[in-house]
Amino acid sequence: DSGVTQTPKHLITATGQRVTLRCSPRSGDLSVYWYQQSLDQGLQFLIQYYNGEERAKGNILERFSAQQFPDLHSELNLSSLELGDSALYFCASSVGDYQNEQFFGPGTRLTVL
Amino acid sequence: SQQGEEDPQALSIQEGENATMNCSYKTSINNLQWYRQNSGRGLVHLILIRSNEREKHSGRLRVTLDTSKKSSSLLITASRAADTASYFCAPYISSGSARQLTFGSGTQLTVLP
Numbered sequence: 001d002s003g004v005t006q007t008p009k010h011l012i013t014a015t016g017q018r019v020t021l022r023c024s025p026r027s028g029d030l031s032v033y034w035y036q037q038s039l040d041q042g043l044q045f046l047i048q049y050y051n052g053e054e055r056a057k058g059n060i061l062e063r064f065s066a067q068q069f070p071d072l073h074s075e076l077n078l079s080s081l082e083l084g085d086s087a088l089y090f091c092a093s094s095v096g097d098y099q100n101e102q103f104f105g106p107g108t109r110l111t112v113l
Numbered sequence: 114s115q116q117g118e119e120d121p122q123a124l125s126i127q128e129g130e131n132a133t134m135n136c137s138y139k140t141s142i143n144n145l146q147w148y149r150q151n152s153g154r155g156l157v158h159l160i161l162i163r164s165n166e167r168e169k170h171s172g173r174l175r176v177t178l179d180t181s182k183k184s185s186s187l188l189i190t191a192s193r194a195a196d197t198a199s200y201f202c203a204p205y206i207s208s209g210s211a212r213q214l215t216f217g218s219g220t221q222l223t224v225l226p
Binding site: 002004010042043044046053056058088090092094098099101102103104105107109 | 143144146148153155156157158168172181201205207209212213214215216217218
């Protein structure tokens, strides 16, 4: 158990819909990262927040957005969902701002029908 | 874009044998990390090697880094069936506005009892 929690574990929805994925980092970690893992794209970095501020952006689509709240939990919002958005979404956390080892949550499996 | 590329894509060995996985990357890095993933689950951090280090050990793991060749290797000694998993190298790049771990496709290791 990494100490990072993600909810829900599974999510099934339809195209065009909007969903919110939630992540709570390990106690004491200030950075939260979001990743998407799919069979064709592999593991892709989406975005990082550090202590409430956006720190780095990867291959995140404009239909996706994220935020980190004062209690350091983070939410990833996915809108206008497409079939290709079906994937495992991981949240990770680390103590510092960059170069640290990251601790991954169990993931949320999103299925878009 | 993927930076870390693992080789081989799949490796099957007998329990007790050593397993070696290789990683190549493209640009300058701050550090390189290795992670393990059991099927459909979150990634687990194994080891971090900084760009000024050449070798690092952790239990049955030995990691080398050759920045001149932009390559790294992970050696697992005396493998066990429980080591069966996917292994990812993740170069950490920090260049301009880009600062992230970049994962390859992974090496699927199967350890036969």
